[in-house]
Amino acid sequence: MNMRLKDKIVIVTGAASGFGEAIARLFAEQGASIIVADISDKKGEEVAGSLPLAKFVHCDVTRIDDVQALVAAAEDAFGGLDILVNNAGTTHQRKSLLEVSEDEFDKVYATNVKSIYLGAIHGIPALQRRGGGVILNIASTAGLRPRPGLTWYNGTKGAVITLTKSMAIELAPDKIRVCAINPVIGETALLTSFMGGPDTPQLREEFISGIPLGRMSRPDDIARAALFLCSEDAEFITGVCMEVDGGRCI
Numbered sequence: 001m002n003m004r005l006k007d008k009i010v011i012v013t014g015a016a017s018g019f020g021e022a023i024a025r026l027f028a029e030q031g032a033s034i035i036v037a038d039i040s041d042k043k044g045e046e047v048a049g050s051l052p053l054a055k056f057v058h059c060d061v062t063r064i065d066d067v068q069a070l071v072a073a074a075e076d077a078f079g080g081l082d083i084l085v086n087n088a089g090t091t092h093q094r095k096s097l098l099e100v101s102e103d104e105f106d107k108v109y110a111t112n113v114k115s116i117y118l119g120a121i122h123g124i125p126a127l128q129r130r131g132g133g134v135i136l137n138i139a140s141t142a143g144l145r146p147r148p149g150l151t152w153y154n155g156t157k158g159a160v161i162t163l164t165k166s167m168a169i170e171l172a173p174d175k176i177r178v179c180a181i182n183p184v185i186g187e188t189a190l191l192t193s194f195m196g197g198p199d200t201p202q203l204r205e206e207f208i209s210g211i212p213l214g215r216m217s218r219p220d221d222i223a224r225a226a227l228f229l230c231s232e233d234a235e236f237i238t239g240v241c242m243e244v245d246g247g248r249c250i
Helices: 018-029 041-049 064-078 102-129 151-174 191-195 201-208 219-230
Strands: 009-013 033-038 054-058 083-086 133-138 176-183 241-244
Touching (some): 009 018, 018 033, 018 219, 041 054, 064 102, 083 102, 133 219, 151 176, 151 241, 176 219, 219 241
Parallel strands (some): 083 133
């Protein structure tokens, strides 16, 4: 079997569940050593414990000390860093843009945008020490096709898309590729917040009706796209923000 990430050292944030867990599991299957980063200690330890070469690190991606310690843990445990997957994210409840509190706004921007900055500040030097690598940001179709009721969340994902492209240009001389994935609404723990109500067949249909392929995204969809973008198969691809969206953004 051809291991597409053999001997690569990978940090995946938000890896205790959802998209992040699927990415961590697939990357581990492909030969990578994984740092499972999350604020959920119990689930994070379980995920790391189920992988062949993995270590759990508690990390709040909005805190600079946590992110610094996260990168140091990758270097201490496995000897470096080759791939940084900025997956951790959150949203506010779907509601009027005027009803989102300042605390909610600050949390969403810190988790979804500031985390990219902190990951860059501490992750890029580690990638440079390895002679290059990959940064993969998990953005969203919300940054391209905004849905009403998620305005401030949409803004964070628009920022991630722009940051991805700008980072790709600036880091190209260092042989660091920077890409993003734009998932359509997915079957994860954030689903009810995105939908703004209980997960009912009627509310699901409201969202699925705008997805030509007729379903929501699944964690494995995102993991497979992530594997491609982080592998040598994509060695000449940078600055790409790939829609994994069943046609939502067409």
